[in-house]
Amino acid sequence: MSMKLSHLFALLALSMTLYTCQSGGGVTSGTLIKGQLENAANLSAYLDKTGINVPNEVLANTPVDDSGNFAFGFVDGLKPGIYQLRIGAQKAVIALDENDHEVEIKGNVADFGKYNFDISGTESGEEMVAAMKSLQGGAVKVEDIDAIVKSAKNPEIGAFIAFNTLSRAGASGLPVHVEAMNRLPATSSMKAKYASYVQAVQGQIAQQQASETIKVGMPAPDISLPSPDGKEYALSDLKGKVVLLDFWASWCGPCRRENPNVVNVYNKYKDQGFTIYSVSLDGLDARRTAGLSPEQIARGQEGQKKRWTDAIAKDNLTWPYHVSELKKWESVAGRLYGVRGIPKTFLIDREGNIAAVGLRGAASIEQALQQVI
Numbered sequence: 001m002s003m004k005l006s007h008l009f010a011l012l013a014l015s016m017t018l019y020t021c022q023s024g025g026g027v028t029s030g031t032l033i034k035g036q037l038e039n040a041a042n043l044s045a046y047l048d049k050t051g052i053n054v055p056n057e058v059l060a061n062t063p064v065d066d067s068g069n070f071a072f073g074f075v076d077g078l079k080p081g082i083y084q085l086r087i088g089a090q091k092a093v094i095a096l097d098e099n100d101h102e103v104e105i106k107g108n109v110a111d112f113g114k115y116n117f118d119i120s121g122t123e124s125g126e127e128m129v130a131a132m133k134s135l136q137g138g139a140v141k142v143e144d145i146d147a148i149v150k151s152a153k154n155p156e157i158g159a160f161i162a163f164n165t166l167s168r169a170g171a172s173g174l175p176v177h178v179e180a181m182n183r184l185p186a187t188s189s190m191k192a193k194y195a196s197y198v199q200a201v202q203g204q205i206a207q208q209q210a211s212e213t214i215k216v217g218m219p220a221p222d223i224s225l226p227s228p229d230g231k232e233y234a235l236s237d238l239k240g241k242v243v244l245l246d247f248w249a250s251w252c253g254p255c256r257r258e259n260p261n262v263v264n265v266y267n268k269y270k271d272q273g274f275t276i277y278s279v280s281l282d283g284l285d286a287r288r289t290a291g292l293s294p295e296q297i298a299r300g301q302e303g304q305k306k307r308w309t310d311a312i313a314k315d316n317l318t319w320p321y322h323v324s325e326l327k328k329w330e331s332v333a334g335r336l337y338g339v340r341g342i343p344k345t346f347l348i349d350r351e352g353n354i355a356a357v358g359l360r361g362a363a364s365i366e367q368a369l370q371q372v373i
Contacts, residue, residue: 031078031096033085034071035105037064037112043088045070050084050093052163053193059083068109077101081189082128082160087112093132095124095157124154131161139257140165142361146176155183159190163197171205172360174198175367205358212357213338220245220348223333225279225323228309233321235277236352242274242373244365245346247339249281249328250311255343259315261362265369266319272373273350276319279333281342282308283326301326347372 107117115133149158166173
């Protein structure tokens with residue numbers, strides 16, 4: 001008997017064992033997960049139970065035959081939840097519902113970890129694979145995860161993805177974490193773990209804010225600095241508007257990646273009395289200018305200024321309030337606001353008081369902005 005034919009008979013026997021008669025005459029069904037993956041011949045397949053802040057639990061393993069077929073059978077069925085499927089070095093997560101009795105996966109093992117495979121027999125499984133596939137091939141934004149959390153039919157999918165993609169996002173990811181946690185039903189095994197995580201993040205943020213030089217509720221210290229063309233712009237001149245004070249620099253990678261979020265919020269709310277006052281920490285500090293002649297320093301500053309203005313144009317930062325001392329970390333404005341890392345933002349209300357500190361991501365900025373606009 002060929003390997004392929006024997007495997008077919010084994011699958012048939014497995015399927016039969018998953019449908020057994022109860023003493024009362026009814027039929028109880030288990031769970032069958034079967035797959036056919038090209039180029040997976042003679043690898044091993046593993047199925048793990050996973051979740052939020054819990055170690056993965058290996059439930060079963062089975063060899064993949066020389067035709068790429070494998071199957072897991074559970075007579076008592078699998079509980080609804082999130083599972084991880086590993087084939088060789090590739091892995092992917094799927095979600096299962098209460099009545100998912102026969103799940104089938106087809107694809108190529110080379111693309112399995114990128115979620116380029118078809119899954120059928122499970123609505124939540126299809127939703128999870130589609131969501132994970134949409135996140136492949138680029139930087140994941142907080143807004144992308146926020147959209148998944150709010151649109152997921154199965155809230156455990158949104159919670160699992162939010163937790164695993166935004167665990168290092170800090171304050172910018174907190175609104176999404178809270179939304180994902182609140183959408184979980186009380187019966188979800190993820191609820192308590194996620195709630196504990198959210199409380200821990202809230203505590204960390206509160207501790208960080210307590211050590212900030214500039215605190216929520218205090219008047220925003222005034223800044224008056226020159227723009228690239230030499231015009232002076234004072235922060236106090238913008239009183240009556242809601243202002244996002246944004247410390248950044250052309251050389252700062254995280255700043256440049258954050259700029260599209262700032263632009264999106266500006267374009268959405270600029271006609272409602274919202275604007276941005278951007279302080280660049282480009283330029284040369286004393287360490288960089290030590291030993292240089294006045295002419296060399298002047299040329300260096302011109303180069304720094306060009307990088308600053310080029311970044312403004314390239315990132316489409318179209319608001320007029322761009323200022324800088326061109327002194328890098330020796331910026332008096334930066335020290336006045338206790339800036340030790342960038343990007344660093346301060347939301348200022350119409351009365352000129354600090355409304356929020358350290359906003360990152362369009363969702364986080366917009367949520368705070370909506371409270372004061």
